[in-house]
Amino acid sequence: MSVHAGNDRALLVAMPARHLEAALFVCDEAGAVTLPAGGPGDLDDAIDGLTVLVIVTEAGEVEVPAATWRAVFEARVPHRPGDAWPQGLPVTWIEEHGEADVPPIDPVPPPNDEEDDDDDDDDENLVGPQSFFRVRALVPSPKHEWVHANELVPKQQRGGRTFVPRTPRLIRFVD
Numbered sequence: 001m002s003v004h005a006g007n008d009r010a011l012l013v014a015m016p017a018r019h020l021e022a023a024l025f026v027c028d029e030a031g032a033v034t035l036p037a038g039g040p041g042d043l044d045d046a047i048d049g050l051t052v053l054v055i056v057t058e059a060g061e062v063e064v065p066a067a068t069w070r071a072v073f074e075a076r077v078p079h080r081p082g083d084a085w086p087q088g089l090p091v092t093w094i095e096e097h098g099e100a101d102v103p104p105i106d107p108v109p110p111p112n113d114e115e116d117d118d119d120d121d122d123d124e125n126l127v128g129p130q131s132f133f134r135v136r137a138l139v140p141s142p143k144h145e146w147v148h149a150n151e152l153v154p155k156q157q158r159g160g161r162t163f164v165p166r167t168p169r170l171i172r173f174v175d
Contacts, residue, residue, distance in 0.1 A: 010051040010147075011073055012171045013037065014164045016058040020069060020138075022090035027071075027138040034077050034088035036097075037131040041167030043076040052135050053147055053171075055164055065163075066148040071135035081129045088134065133168065147173075 015023075015035065027033040037043060053067035077086045085094060141147075149163045151173055 008173050010053045010171055010173070011042065011046045011168050012053050012055070012067065012165055013168045014055040014057050014166075017056050017060075017062070018058070018092045019090045020054060020056055022092040024138055024140075026088055026090060027136065030088060032074060032088065032134050032136045033090065033138060034086045034132050034134050036089065036093050037133055037168050039129070039167040040076075040131040041165070042170040043131055043133050043168050045170055046073050046076070046133070046168070048074055057164060064146070066146040068141055068146050069139065070141050070145070071138040074134040074136055077132040077134055079130065079132050086132050089132070131167075 013035070019036070023033045023035060050073040052071040052073050054069035054071065055065075055067050056063065056069060079086055085097070085099075
């Protein structure tokens with residue numbers, strides 16, 4: 001059975017292998033895990049029960065240009081700069097990021113005097129203050145359920161390269 005049978009949308013995220021493996025431990029122990037998302041991306045549009053597809057990054061020679069893990073989205077976890085980190089994060093992420101003392105990021109970008117028509121879609125990848133979301137049923141996908149880049153994002157949107165989202169992105173499956 002296909003990972004997207006009956007649903008043409010999913011939330012696509014990327015995560016370093018070390019954090020994903022630590023997240024699997026938390027999820028197995030607690031039934032759910034809080035994942036870091038970089039910026040908010042499309043988290044506000046995700047609904048409980050939505051499939052989350054995970055592209056594993058920083059996996060050395062094992063890295064594959066496909067979503068090789070999956071989970072079920074529960075909710076965006078509220079967090080503001082200066083708040084303590086949410087409960088249930090992978091220990092590897094906490095070890096790397098220390099205490100939650102991130103200063104707020106200025107939401108107004110500096111003025112750009114140059115015209116740049118090639119970067120129209122770069123705004124969707126801007127990363128603001130750290131965001132988080134909770135998932136359940138986090139598992140590595142069987143190889144026959146891996147979702148490759150050409151099924152996630154059309155080639156013209158990828159610019160002919162492997163697609164790795166910087167923030168969570170709602171996608172529609174390409175037929």
